[in-house]
Amino acid sequence: MTTMARRGVPERVAAAERFAAETGFTKSCTPEVGRLLRLAAAAKPDGVVAESGTGAGVGTAWLHSGLGAGARLVTAERDPVLARRTAGAFSDDARVRVLDGDWRLLERHAPFDVFFCDGGGKRDDPRRVVELLAPGGMLILDDFTPSPHWPPVFEGEVDELRLFYLTHPELDATEVLTTPDSAAVLAVRRG
Numbered sequence: 001m002t003t004m005a006r007r008g009v010p011e012r013v014a015a016a017e018r019f020a021a022e023t024g025f026t027k028s029c030t031p032e033v034g035r036l037l038r039l040a041a042a043a044k045p046d047g048v049v050a051e052s053g054t055g056a057g058v059g060t061a062w063l064h065s066g067l068g069a070g071a072r073l074v075t076a077e078r079d080p081v082l083a084r085r086t087a088g089a090f091s092d093d094a095r096v097r098v099l100d101g102d103w104r105l106l107e108r109h110a111p112f113d114v115f116f117c118d119g120g121g122k123r124d125d126p127r128r129v130v131e132l133l134a135p136g137g138m139l140i141l142d143d144f145t146p147s148p149h150w151p152p153v154f155e156g157e158v159d160e161l162r163l164f165y166l167t168h169p170e171l172d173a174t175e176v177l178t179t180p181d182s183a184a185v186l187a188v189r190r191g
């Protein structure tokens with residue numbers, strides 16, 4: 001098996017994308033976000049890397065592509081069919097655990113050196129999301145609509161959720177464009 005299916009796209013990512021297409025799952029992260037995930041995981045080679053919302057396993061596979069030999073990757077998904085597929089896809093790697101259930105199952109693996117919060121937590125318990133970060137731990141939140149305004153605006157209203165993360169006193173945070181029409185919030189918890 002080749003390690004790269006398309007230029008810069010690891011085979012496990014391509015396999016997860018195929019599964020997503022076959023099952024009609026449309027919420028996978030983009031390759032632009034995926035490269036950000038790989039970079040973040042690679043920056044913490046002995047770290048605990050977490051993901052809430054495994055989905056079809058695309059983001060998991062990107063995180064895995066940057067995972068250091070001493071690192072661990074734990075991802076939680078409440079849809080048992082999706083969780084089972086990704087558990088099977090990574091059954092050959094003892095560094096990876098897929099939790100079948102609510103994102104709060106991740107808590108026992110905290111604190112996190114990287115946290116891709118993508119399904120559970122981001123909207124329903126943002127304070128807890130920040131608490132689960134290790135000092136120096138990086139939080140990644142995608143799927144924002146770029147806003148040229150401050151405070152950020154979404155659909156004509158101040159985006160209070162984005163504002164929470166961007167102004168949290170324990171975080172150094174910024175918003176970056178991942179494509180011309182999508183943005184991610186990157187934040188690091190102060191030591």
Ligand SMILES: C[S@@+](CC[C@H](N)C(=O)[O-])C[C@H]1O[C@@H](n2cnc3c(N)ncnc32)[C@H](O)[C@@H]1O
Binds near residue numbers: 054082103119
């Ligand atoms: C945006 S998709 C995840 C995409 C995936 N992280 C990726 O990058 O390819 C969100 C996923 O989160 C799952 N989800 C939503 N709420 C959840 C919760 N409270 N606990 C666990 N999973 C949840 C959904 O079932 C869905 O599969």
